[in-house]
Amino acid sequence: MPGLGGRMSTVIKAKISKMLDRAEDPGETLDYGYQKQVELLQNVKKGIADVVTSKKRLQMQSTKLEESVVKLDTQARQALAQGREDLARTALERKTLAQTELQSLDTQIKELEGQQEQLTENEKKLRAKIEQFRTKKEVIKAQYSAAEAQVRISEAANGVGEQMADLGLAIQRAEDKTETMRARASAVEELEKAGTFEDLSQLGSGEDDIDKQLRELTSGAQVDDELAKMKAELGSGGGGDAPALEQGEEKA
Amino acid sequence: MIVRIAGEGQFRLPDEDSERLNELDNRAVSAVEQGDETGFQELWSQMLELVASDGNELDDDELVESDVILPPRDISFSEAQEEFTGEGLIPD
Numbered sequence: 001m002p003g004l005g006g007r008m009s010t011v012i013k014a015k016i017s018k019m020l021d022r023a024e025d026p027g028e029t030l031d032y033g034y035q036k037q038v039e040l041l042q043n044v045k046k047g048i049a050d051v052v053t054s055k056k057r058l059q060m061q062s063t064k065l066e067e068s069v070v071k072l073d074t075q076a077r078q079a080l081a082q083g084r085e086d087l088a089r090t091a092l093e094r095k096t097l098a099q100t101e102l103q104s105l106d107t108q109i110k111e112l113e114g115q116q117e118q119l120t121e122n123e124k125k126l127r128a129k130i131e132q133f134r135t136k137k138e139v140i141k142a143q144y145s146a147a148e149a150q151v152r153i154s155e156a157a158n159g160v161g162e163q164m165a166d167l168g169l170a171i172q173r174a175e176d177k178t179e180t181m182r183a184r185a186s187a188v189e190e191l192e193k194a195g196t197f198e199d200l201s202q203l204g205s206g207e208d209d210i211d212k213q214l215r216e217l218t219s220g221a222q223v224d225d226e227l228a229k230m231k232a233e234l235g236s237g238g239g240g241d242a243p244a245l246e247q248g249e250e251k252a
Numbered sequence: 253m254i255v256r257i258a259g260e261g262q263f264r265l266p267d268e269d270s271e272r273l274n275e276l277d278n279r280a281v282s283a284v285e286q287g288d289e290t291g292f293q294e295l296w297s298q299m300l301e302l303v304a305s306d307g308n309e310l311d312d313d314e315l316v317e318s319d320v321i322l323p324p325r326d327i328s329f330s331e332a333q334e335e336f337t338g339e340g341l342i343p344d
Contacts, residue, residue: 122260
């Protein structure tokens with residue numbers, strides 16, 4: 001059946017048969033099988049360690065994005081203080097984008113932490129199964145005729161193989177996810193690093209394609225609000241009609 | 253029957269559940285094919301619920317193959333779409 005279950009089963013079974021080569025002699029299959037399992041367990045451990053490393057990198061990116069947010073905010077203020085509202089707006093647009101990305105990154109880091117726990121839990125299961133296989137193979141060797149042993153070995157080896165294939169796929173999925181996240185976060189970082197705001201004097205007035213795209217991406221309303229607030233704070237609010245807090249109206 | 257939820261573990265379910273699970277699976281497939289995300293999520297929850305309510309998790313030392321392997325619990329709609337077309341959830 002080609003449904004959810006069928007498709008997933010096909011993928012896993014293909015992985016199992018790739019993993020488990022079979023020898024002619026059941027006894028050999030057993031020892032070889034066990035050896036192979038122990039070997040693959042090392043890969044699994046390494047895979048989980050890679051996921052942890054990727055997660056740490058994402059956490060670093062998250063810290064960098066936080067810094068970008070602060071920096072862009074400062075730059076917006078500077079631009080505004082110098083009467084460059086156009087630049088202030090661009091900086092705030094970038095800040096909004098960085099903030100949005102930061103939020104989604106932090107959510108995903110949390111998810112990844114959950115996945116990491118699950119992977120570790122499943123690695124424990126796999127180790128238990130391999131240990132069980134080690135015991136079982138001696139019993140099978142001692143108790144069964146070659147033909148029957150072959151059947152029982154297949155069953156047991158496939159049981160272990162399935163756990164291993166499943167864990168392998170889960171690790172791969174977690175890795176793919178972190179890759180996507182990292183790529184997105186880097187793109188936003190690049191934007192901040194692009195240097196436009198390093199030195200206000202270097203800035204031209206024309207806006208580039210990135211800024212045009214930004215304008216479409218970010219919420220104009222949020223940027224407008226922030227800009228108004230900033231103006232009020234700087235006391236350069238371009239006329240008295242800004243919807244800032246009325247001062248001096250407090251009743252004693 | 254033995255059902256695995258990918259990334260989680262194996263569960264033993266009464267054989268009678270096989271028909272029900274298959275039916276939900278087929279309906280989930282149609283939902284995906286029709287681009288009906290809400291419908292898919294609803295059916296997918298029902299499938300997981302069935303495994304949770306009727307299934308007993310296998311002990312770690314049981315070495316058996318599953319009859320059905322379900323995708324990871326948190327499968328997204330777009331991942332589900334890839335499941336049925338193209339390369340599947342995880343390419344080789």
